[in-house]
Amino acid sequence: MNVAAWAYPAFEVVHIVGIALLFGGLLIFELCLLGRAPALPLPALARLTLPLALVGFGLCAATGLAMFSTQPGELLGNAAFRLKLLLIALAGLNAGLFHLRGGSGRADRWGRAQGLLSLGFWLAVIICGRSIAYV
Structure with a gap:
């Protein structure tokens, strides 16, 4: 990642696309689960939205690990980063x-x-x- 000036920002963009797919897919599914669209069959909606969420998670995991590799010591010392990892596990x-x-x-x-x-x-x-950048 330190080879080209554009590499880290490119990974950040892909990370954000992953967040959009992950949270967007889950938001639609969870709102249906909570009864916001009772006419939509939940299992069919799950087959549409959950694979998108998994692709988003995969993008986030891959790009997150790559970005982490550039400054592991600094990130592990960051309270917001450690809380983020705990929340992902939960x-x-x-x-x-x-x-x-x-x-x-x-x-x-x-x-x-x-x-x-x-x-x-x-x-x-x-x-x-x-918050990682500000803590």
Whole structure:
């Protein structure tokens, strides 16, 4: 990444595209899970939105690791970065539990609570990511 002046900004752009795909796909799915569009079948919507969210996560993970490799010591010393990693782990755990419980086929009270948690975790991840430069 230190080879070309444009490399790090290019990775940041791809990281932001990944965030848009991840959070955008989850937002649509979670809003449906919360009953905002009852006419849409949740399993069909999941087949459309969740793969986009996974692609977004993959882009974020790949570009995030590449950017991390340029300054690991500084980032590991940053409280916002460490909180971001914890929140990503909690979001992943929440998603895993959601799918173990039956995923989009289980839009019960607990599933809706997990949807709200998911949105909260990912929004907090985005906030922490932006805060890294200022902490």
